[in-house]
Amino acid sequence: MIITIITIMDCIIRMLALVIYVATTQKSEDNVINVINTARLILLAGIVLVLLITIIAIVPAGHVGVLNTFGVVSEYELQSGLHFKLPWQEVVLFSIKTNELKETADTPSDEGLTVTLEVSILYRIDGTKAGEIFKTVGTNYEQVIIEPTFRSIVRGVTAEYDAKSLYTSQREIVASKITDQLRPKLKERGILIESVLLRSVTLPTQVRNSIERKLVADQEAQQMDFVLAKEQK
Incomplete structure (x- = not known):
């Protein structure tokens, strides 16, 4: 908004400079008066435009606004649409759309092996808690709340x-259990978890190769059992 105001003021100054230049080149008194009146209208229009910009706040669709007055946060959130405010008040926007947070975590398994998980967390902000989030955490709630939890x-x-x-086989169960534990902890902070998606699991190379060899051996054994059972019939 500050950049917009500066741009408007720059345009007004340029227009006034042009009007003053024209006024100094006029020989007729009536023309000079007309030019001065034009300058007054331009200045008045500029002041009105700047005032409108500072007292109007637009909250886009899929967002809520938190009204901040010199550090005092309002008790209610502004819904999407056009709102009027005092020139010194700030409207902080919070998206209430579904967001995706991608995380990579090195975690221990039951045997003490380090497993690397790549996870997508789908979440959204509770629009009625945006003011509380802003007061207690700020706008960097992903780094402060979601990631550590x-x-x-x-x-x-x-x-x-x-x-x-x-x-x-247990990947879906693990993702479901993470979701079930994460959801209530973040809900009380105003963050609603929709789901946790386990995109990939990376094991140490030797362990992964051993598991894959065992899986292949199990499949071959099952196939052999099927063939033998079919021959016995």
Whole structure:
């Protein structure tokens, strides 16, 4: 907004300078008066325009606004649309759309192995809690609230499973358990978790190769059992 006001003032000054230049080149008194009146209108229009910019706040769709008056935060949130405010008041915007936070975490498994998880956290802000978030945390709530809480929970959850389970059949269960534990902790802070998606699990190379060899061996054994059972029929 400050940049917009500066731009408008710059245009007004340029226009006034042009009007003054024209006035100094006029020989007729009537023309000089007309030029002066024009300058007054330009100045008045500029003042009105700047005033309108400072007292009007637009909250875009999918956002809420928090009204900040010299550090005093209003008790209510501004919904999307046009709002009037005092020139010295600031409107801080918070998106209430679904956001994706991508996290990479190195966590221990049940055997003490380090497992790297790549996770997507889908969340949104509770529009009725935006003012409280701004007062207690600020606008960097991802770094202050979501990321530390997620890392703490994911370490506790993965420690309950061995590396093979995390790498194969238990991935959806792990993601569901992380979601169930993360949701209530962040809800009380005004952040609503929609889901946690476990995009990939990376194990130490030797462990991964061992698991993959065992999976191949299990599949071959199952196939052999199927063939033998079919031949016996």
